[in-house]
Structure formats: structure tokens, C-alpha cells
Amino acid sequence: MKIKNYLLPAALFLLSVTTRAQQQQRLNTGWEFLRSDLGGIWEAVRPVGKGNPEASPIWEKVSLPHCVNAYDAVDPDVNYYQGPAWYRTQLKINNPYAGGRTILHFEGAGQKTDVYVYTTKVASHTGGYDEWTADITDAVEAFKKTPQFKGAVPVSIRTDNSRDLEMIPSDLSDFNVYGGIYRYLNLIYAPPVSIQQMHVRPEVKDNGKSATVNVTLQLYNPGKLTGATITTTLKDPSGKKINESTQEVSNLDGAINAATFTVKKPQPWHTDHPVLYTVEATVSKNSASCTQSVKTGFRTFEFVQHGPFLLNGKRLLLKGTHRHEDHAGVAAAMTEDMMRQEMILMKEMGVNFIRLGHYQQSRIILNLCDSLGMVVWEEIPWCRGGLGGPVYQQQAKRMLTNMINQHYNHPSIVIWGLGNENDWPGDFPEFDKEKIRAFMKELHDLSHQLDPSRKTAIRRCDFCKDIVDVYSPSIWAGWYRGIYTEYKSTSETEMKKVNHFLHVEWGGDSHAGRHSESPDKALQNIKTGGGTDERAGDASLYGGAARVSKDGDWSESYICNLMDWHLKEQETMPWLTGTAQWVFKDFSTPIRPDNPVPYMNQKGLVERDLTRKEAYYVFQSYWATQPMAHIYGHSQPVRWGQEGEEKMVKVYSNCDEAELFVNGKSYGKKKRRSADFPAAGLRWNVAFAKGSNEVRVVAAKGKAVVEDKIAFQYQTESWGKPAKMTLEKKAVNGSMATLEVKLLDDKGIQCLDAANWVYFSLAGDGRLIDNLGTSSGSRKVQLYNGRATIQVDTGKGGVNVAAVKSDGLTTVTLDL
Known part of the structure; x- marks a missing residue:
């Protein structure tokens, strides 16, 4: 039976349906996973058991969200897996609505996804970061009529993050292009007519004395029914109803103006007081109805030409950082609790601005930005590599459209980012600046067509800086080029070249746990006056001009000085809109295998597991309001x-x-x-x-x-040439043991400047806690001040022997 493909253009938001208490559930458990391709969908669903023992490969039990690359993204010995993977489960489908729709709502899956009900493909999607939905209603009903139906419906999902030059983001990007169902997947039961998309547009008037709220709906109505009742309610921050509108609508197609409300003396949304109102819309048809609830806020913003940023008419210095969706042990598959912990840690540091790099991020993050009070720059993943053909360009436009439509309601967002480092060639034989400019202009116009209320921006593509509303050049004073005392003068020069300047991405790498008694020593060899931008090859640890990123010690001591200087100077630049330090948390990247923690970008203020580095407190000392020392x-x-x-x-x-x-x-x-x-x-x-x-x-x-x-x-003892290593158990907590290796000279004195590579291994019944992408969670790691640690799970007390080797030294072992 041929089933119609119901891939909806935009994700259904969370539904609260009045006729039943629970109409949506996260599909977190009961999944099996295979990290390879199948010969076809039949191999995922064919029966196994007696008489057919080898009908299926070995599947692994997992829970969602789940990332294919949870560990191999930072495995020092292999390339991370890029290819197809499969997920399967059995769902009991009991839609309570006569004529209702059963929908799978993906909050994000990478990078290409196919959805099957039994052997029928019901939807496909390209793009790893936007939300989308698959209507599985017809396929479920068809399967229930077959002899194979035994009370549960087999659902199989194929994800694929294979390298593809005609897909964004580019594999030249400085982050992993992950695979898997790495955000939440929801099962939704919707009535025959439901809300597909709800846009709430608040507008402040009369210098904040009043405001209007316009509510527009698009309904999901595959049965082409006519006539419905729409009730829209506006509630103040305390939950009190302040406005309500009810109307009968006959034509359910296209955009429906559900309500326009007037609010007297609206409470403004601000980073210090993120006041949120609530808009609820209910669509009722016959005996079924569904309600969608949206948070909104009243605020105005302005980028003054060659001047500061204004929020609600007053200057706000944007104190920012960046975020990648990446975490130790799970990669992109962060849980809601992990996300909340990370964002609260940012807010406690004093952050009021965040650039979400370099792709549309989880709705959970945007909700937290709204409620915590963080101004947002969110962008699509057109990042490096150049410009592809029609398929590539269509995906970029689709992802921009989806990002704006899906995150339109968040008062925290002020900028839609159109690209990052688009001056970086490599994916295609042709690198045509004029074609890149033309496409950038298309994206700029599309953004303003979809949302005239917000600005566009890009970072580091000077030949496109006149196209967008806000521009950020490359300024890495004291890291990739120049010294950090050149930061202010460089910024002033760059500010004058564009109407609206906002500096995102600055800082440098630090190897957690590495410290220095002379952190600025490398600066004496750095040429000044030659620019502070990042150029081709500057990120490499080999060759080229002297630079701190190559010739410095990567100590926390140096980075604290660099951050301290930047933050001090930012307080003396009255024209500055603000900045965003790169990046809040260390994250994995396939293009940095030789970093002290292999395959990690270590520019974070916290490690990949949220362990705070010393630089976190430098920012807190300038930005936080809660007293700290x-x-x-x-x-x-x-x-x-x-x-x-x-x-x-x-x-x-x-x-x-x-x-x-x-x-x-x-x-x-x-x-x-x-x-x-x-x-x-x-x-x-x-x-x-x-x-x-x-x-x-x-x-x-x-x-x-x-x-x-x-x-x-x-x-006080000085040390000589490294001669030997010691390995000892430093702590025990249950079955977990912490091991520490030290590098000593021939007199047994610790070599406190030693940065040798060491390689941990374990033989026996336990397991090494590695591939975490942290300084104490990698089996291959550079020493920090002549030492390094790692944890071992000794299991149930069997035989375990740990070993550490380092080139040129005798391997040491420890019987655990």
C-alpha cells in the first residue's frame, strides 16, 4: 500500500489537549541501535527467533536522545564515524481522536533522516538542527490491518551523517557534524484540526506606555475540514488573564489572524528582569480541541550607528559567550537537565548575551535564554567551505526559514546569523566571492522578509560585511596574531569600517590544570602592528609566524591574563555594543587532533564536563552581581x-x-x-x-x-631532563579509582614544566574512563605541569593492571 508522505514544513509545538491529560510523550526508552547501514528496511523488521536465528545483526539497547558519536568524536586513535545508523522500537499507538493524526516530532536529528513504519517510508528530512515532524497516521492504520500487527507498531529510523559536499555544514567546520537522534523525539496525538505554527508578535508603543500583541496561526488540517472555533488568551507574568478573544473561522487554510491585543503599561523584558507574558491559543472542532502556549516579552532594541547597543532605550553592554551543543560522554545528545545546568552556570558568570554557534539549537536552550535573560544571536550552519550548488543553497534557505519560523516567538533573539567564516574556501574547485555575495544578499533579504523585526549578522567574511545589518570581524588579539594589549585599538579601527560592530569570538585555548610562573613569556617574540586577525594556517600548531596559539604554553595562567585585559578594556569603550568570548565550554572538533586533549577545541571557560577553569572566575569578577572571590x-x-x-x-x-x-x-x-x-x-x-x-x-x-x-x-628544587614516570592511585570512591602519573628527573624531582604526551591503558576486568574530551578523561593527553590524571572503573574487584607510556621513557604499570 502506498502511503502519502506527511513531512510537515514546520514542527508542531508541544500540545496541551483538553480532552485527554497526556497527548504528547517523549520517546526516550525502548530503543535499539545499530551503528552501520542495513541492506534495506526489511532487515530492521524481519522476524528473528526459532528457525531464523541469523536474520538480524546485533543491535544495542539505547535511550534517546542518543548521538552516534558519543565517544568516538574524541577517540585519539580513530576518525569519528560518519555514515548511516539505525534506530528501531515498537510503539503502542492509541490515538484517542476520531480522525486524529499521529505524529512524530523530531527536535533535531543528524544529518539526513528517514522514518519507516514497518516497511513503509513515511518521511525524509535533510538538516541536523531544525525541528520537523512526520505524520505516521496512515501508515500505522495500514499496518494495523496486516497479519504482522500484534499490538505494537514497528518504527525504524535511519540517520546519516556521511560526508556530503552539497550539504551544510561543511566538514571543514571546526566542530563535529554529528549523527543520531541527538535531541528529543516526541509522539503526539493531535485532533483532526490542530495548530501547526503559532507566531506571537509583540510591539512596544508610546515609549513603553502601551503595547500590542498580534497572534497568527497556521493550522494542520490534512483532512481539509472547514470551520473551527479559535480562542486566544493573554496572561500577565503572574498568570492572570488580561485579554481574551474568541472567533469562528470558516476557512482553515493559510495564516489566520487569531487575535490582536492591547496592553497598557507592559512590563518590559530585560536581561536583569526577564519578564514573560503567556499567550494561549485553542482551536476547537466538534468535540476535540488543542491548546498551544507561547511565552512572549515586550522589549525594544537598537544598534546605534558606530555606537552602543540599546535595550528598551538604555545602553546595555552585551557581555557574551558562545555555545556548542556538545558534552562529555554524550556529544550532542544533551539532556534537558544538562542544558539547564550549563545555562545557569553561564548566568551565574554574568552572561547577558550568547551567540549560538553555528546552527539552530534546541528549543530548550532558547526557552532558557528567554527565562534567564540572555540576548541571542542564532545562526544557520553555512560555515566555511565556500558555496555549493542548487541543492546546497536550497538547504541553506530552508534552514534559515525553519529557524526563523520555529524560534520567532523568543524575545531573547535579536539577530539571525547568516553565516560564519564564509571567506574560507576548500569544498569546491570554484571560490567565487561575487557568487557568495549574491547568495548572502538572498539570505539577508529572506530573513527580513520572514522577520522584519530582527537584524542579520555574519562573522568573518569581510567581502560581505556591507550586506548584513551587524558585522563581526576576526579579532584574536594575543592568540592567533598580535598581543592582547592591541585589542582596543584594533576594535576601534574595525568599528569605524561598518555601521554596526559587534565583536564575537575572542580568547584562546587553555589546557585545564596547566599553570605557569611566567605566563606572558611567549609575547616577547610576537610581532605587533601586523593585525590581530586569524589568517590561513594560524590555527595550526606548526609553521608560520610566531604566535601565542603555536608558541605559547596553553596555560590557564596566560589565558586569565588575556581575558582580564580584554574585560578591563571593554569597560572603557563607551561605543562598544558588546562582545562574545569564544567559547563557554570546550567542545570536540575533527580538525584539531594535535591539541593537548586530542580532537578538542580547548577555548572554553569550563571543560567539556562543565568543570570550571580558572578563567571562569575572571569573567565572574567583572560581570557577576552576586559577591564572589x-x-x-x-x-x-x-x-x-x-x-x-x-x-x-x-x-x-x-x-x-x-x-x-x-x-x-x-x-x-x-x-x-x-x-x-x-x-x-x-x-x-x-x-x-x-x-x-x-x-x-x-x-x-x-x-x-x-x-x-x-x-x-x-x-624550590630545580629539575633536570625528564627521566622517569611514576603511577599511583590518588583516590578511591567505590569501584572508581583516580590514577595520577608524574614525570620526574633522575633525582626524583617533579618536572613542573613537562608537557610530554602520555598514553594510559588498562588490562583486566575494569574499564578506563576515557574518550570524554577532558584533561582527566582522555587516554592520550599532554601533561599539565608534569602530571596527568584519569579514572578507572575497577568493576567487581577483578584483576586490573593500569599502564602509562610516554615516548622515550620506560613504561610504568600499577596493579589495582
Whole structure:
């Protein structure tokens, strides 16, 4: 039987249906997974068992969301898998509506997806980041009439992230193009007429004294029914109903103006007070109805020409970062709890702006931006490689259309990003700047046609900077080129070249746990005055001009200084719209196999598992409002120098003053002054005692008092050439053991500047906790100050022998 393909143009949003308590469910459990292709759909559904034992390959039980590349994306020894994968399950379908529709709602699956009910393909989709739905109603009903139906309906899903030059994003991108059903998949029962798309357009009037709310619906009505009742309600932030409209609609096709409300004295949405109103629309037909609920907010924004950003008429310095959908142990398959934890960590750092790079992200993230108060730049994944043909361009337009339609209602969004690094060739023999310009103009016009209320932007494509509303050039002062003290002058020069300047992507890599007593040493060899942009080859760790990214030590110490300088300067640039540091969390990338944690971009302020690096607290000291104080060096167990030599102790704090104590002795109070670099003046020169030291700070902000303390060893012995390694068990928690390797010279002194590669392995009944993409979760990793750690799950206490090898040194083992 031929089944009509019901691939809807835009995702059905979450439905709250009045005739039944639960009409939508996440399909998280009961799935089987195969990381390879099949000969055809029959191999996913043919019976197995007696008489047919080899009818199927071996499937793995998994739960959703699930990423094909949860571990191999950061496996140091293999290329990550790019190819087909299959998921299958058995669903009990009981749609309560006469004539209703049964729908699978994908919040995101990569990168090409086919959906089957038994052996019938019901939908296909290309694009790994936008939402989409598959109507499986007819195929389910047809299968229920067959002898194979035994109470459950087999659903099989094929995903494919194979390399494809005519698909975006490019595989030259500095992030993995993941495969799998890595966002939530929902089963929806909808009545015969339901809401396919709801757009809420708030508009502030009379300088904020009043506002209007226009509500437009598009209905899903495959049966071509006529006549329905639409009731629309507006509720204030407390949930109180303040407006309601009911109308009878005969024609259910196209856009329907459901209601226009007027609001007196609307409470504005702001990053400090993200006030949200609620709009509910209910469509009723016969005895069935469904309700969709949308949050909205009232705000105005403006990018002043050659000047700052205004939110609700007042300057707001955009204090931003970036996000990739990527996490240790799951890759793109982050749960809602993981996403919430990450975004709250950003907000606690003081973030009020985020660029979502480089693709449409989960609806959960946008909801959190609305409720936490973060201004958003969201973009499509036209990233590097050049410009493909008609199929490529059609996908880009489709993804832009879907992103705008699906995230239209979020008050946090002010910018639709059209591309990233589109001046980067490589995917095609032809690299034609004029064709790229022409297509960029098409996307710009399409964006304004779909949503005139927001701006367009791109980053790093100078020959297109006049096309978009807001432009960000490449400025990496102190990392890829130049030194960080050139940041302000470079930014002023670039700001004057465009009408609206917004600097996104700045910072640098740091290997978590690596520290330095002379972090700025590499700067003395860096040429100044030659630009601070990133150019071809600058990201490489080999060849080319001297640059910190290649010649620096990748220490947390250096990155803290770089961040500190940038943040200090941003407070002195009254014309600055804002910036977004790249990137909040370390993330995996296939193009950086030689980084200290292989296949990881380590520019994050936190590691891939959300462990905070020291630089997190530098930002917090400038941006956070909650009183805080943090002594630099929590992850530095050993400092070093000459006996009696004064060493700097830095405290990052947003408090007015702080007092430092070393080994119980006060070293006095100091006032915080942002202009006093480094650490805003909260630094002390101290001669440490040889051996153990304890440092404590007490900081005050008004009546609030906060404290922090650290303990460390001070090593005065100098070391020679690395000669041997030691491996020992540092901690045990149940079956989990933490192992630490150290590199020593021939006298047994730890080589605190050693950055050798080490390779952990395990033989026995347990397993190594690796392929996490963290400094303590990779079996191949560069040492940080002559040491490295990893965890081992020893299992049920069987035989386990751990080993560490390093080129040129004798391998060491440890019987666990």
C-alpha cells in the first residue's frame, strides 16, 4: 500500500489537549541501535527467533536522545564515524481522536533522516538542527490491518551523517557534524484540526506606555475540514488573564489572524528582569480541541550607528559567550537537565548575551535564554567551505526559514546569523566571492522578509560585511596574531569600517590544570602592528609566524591574563555594543587532533564536563552581581621558584576590597580598581614557605563578606631532563579509582614544566574512563605541569593492571 508522505514544513509545538491529560510523550526508552547501514528496511523488521536465528545483526539497547558519536568524536586513535545508523522500537499507538493524526516530532536529528513504519517510508528530512515532524497516521492504520500487527507498531529510523559536499555544514567546520537522534523525539496525538505554527508578535508603543500583541496561526488540517472555533488568551507574568478573544473561522487554510491585543503599561523584558507574558491559543472542532502556549516579552532594541547597543532605550553592554551543543560522554545528545545546568552556570558568570554557534539549537536552550535573560544571536550552519550548488543553497534557505519560523516567538533573539567564516574556501574547485555575495544578499533579504523585526549578522567574511545589518570581524588579539594589549585599538579601527560592530569570538585555548610562573613569556617574540586577525594556517600548531596559539604554553595562567585585559578594556569603550568570548565550554572538533586533549577545541571557560577553569572566575569578577572571590590556582597543587622569591597571588573578585592571608599572616587589604591590571588591583607579592602553604582571602561588598582559600606545595628544587614516570592511585570512591602519573628527573624531582604526551591503558576486568574530551578523561593527553590524571572503573574487584607510556621513557604499570 502506498502511503502519502506527511513531512510537515514546520514542527508542531508541544500540545496541551483538553480532552485527554497526556497527548504528547517523549520517546526516550525502548530503543535499539545499530551503528552501520542495513541492506534495506526489511532487515530492521524481519522476524528473528526459532528457525531464523541469523536474520538480524546485533543491535544495542539505547535511550534517546542518543548521538552516534558519543565517544568516538574524541577517540585519539580513530576518525569519528560518519555514515548511516539505525534506530528501531515498537510503539503502542492509541490515538484517542476520531480522525486524529499521529505524529512524530523530531527536535533535531543528524544529518539526513528517514522514518519507516514497518516497511513503509513515511518521511525524509535533510538538516541536523531544525525541528520537523512526520505524520505516521496512515501508515500505522495500514499496518494495523496486516497479519504482522500484534499490538505494537514497528518504527525504524535511519540517520546519516556521511560526508556530503552539497550539504551544510561543511566538514571543514571546526566542530563535529554529528549523527543520531541527538535531541528529543516526541509522539503526539493531535485532533483532526490542530495548530501547526503559532507566531506571537509583540510591539512596544508610546515609549513603553502601551503595547500590542498580534497572534497568527497556521493550522494542520490534512483532512481539509472547514470551520473551527479559535480562542486566544493573554496572561500577565503572574498568570492572570488580561485579554481574551474568541472567533469562528470558516476557512482553515493559510495564516489566520487569531487575535490582536492591547496592553497598557507592559512590563518590559530585560536581561536583569526577564519578564514573560503567556499567550494561549485553542482551536476547537466538534468535540476535540488543542491548546498551544507561547511565552512572549515586550522589549525594544537598537544598534546605534558606530555606537552602543540599546535595550528598551538604555545602553546595555552585551557581555557574551558562545555555545556548542556538545558534552562529555554524550556529544550532542544533551539532556534537558544538562542544558539547564550549563545555562545557569553561564548566568551565574554574568552572561547577558550568547551567540549560538553555528546552527539552530534546541528549543530548550532558547526557552532558557528567554527565562534567564540572555540576548541571542542564532545562526544557520553555512560555515566555511565556500558555496555549493542548487541543492546546497536550497538547504541553506530552508534552514534559515525553519529557524526563523520555529524560534520567532523568543524575545531573547535579536539577530539571525547568516553565516560564519564564509571567506574560507576548500569544498569546491570554484571560490567565487561575487557568487557568495549574491547568495548572502538572498539570505539577508529572506530573513527580513520572514522577520522584519530582527537584524542579520555574519562573522568573518569581510567581502560581505556591507550586506548584513551587524558585522563581526576576526579579532584574536594575543592568540592567533598580535598581543592582547592591541585589542582596543584594533576594535576601534574595525568599528569605524561598518555601521554596526559587534565583536564575537575572542580568547584562546587553555589546557585545564596547566599553570605557569611566567605566563606572558611567549609575547616577547610576537610581532605587533601586523593585525590581530586569524589568517590561513594560524590555527595550526606548526609553521608560520610566531604566535601565542603555536608558541605559547596553553596555560590557564596566560589565558586569565588575556581575558582580564580584554574585560578591563571593554569597560572603557563607551561605543562598544558588546562582545562574545569564544567559547563557554570546550567542545570536540575533527580538525584539531594535535591539541593537548586530542580532537578538542580547548577555548572554553569550563571543560567539556562543565568543570570550571580558572578563567571562569575572571569573567565572574567583572560581570557577576552576586559577591564572589576566587584565589587563582585551585587546580595548581604545586607552585615553584627560588626560596625567598616573591610570587604574585591574584584574587579575582567583584568585591570592593579584599584582605589576603598566607599561612595565617595578613598581607593587608587592597581596593578593587578595574583599570589596575592584573586582577583589578587585587594582587599581592608573597614569599612562600618551602613545602606546604595555605592562602586565604576575605572580601567585602557592602555588608556581604565572602571567603576563599587554597593549599599547595611550593617547590624550590630545580629539575633536570625528564627521566622517569611514576603511577599511583590518588583516590578511591567505590569501584572508581583516580590514577595520577608524574614525570620526574633522575633525582626524583617533579618536572613542573613537562608537557610530554602520555598514553594510559588498562588490562583486566575494569574499564578506563576515557574518550570524554577532558584533561582527566582522555587516554592520550599532554601533561599539565608534569602530571596527568584519569579514572578507572575497577568493576567487581577483578584483576586490573593500569599502564602509562610516554615516548622515550620506560613504561610504568600499577596493579589495582
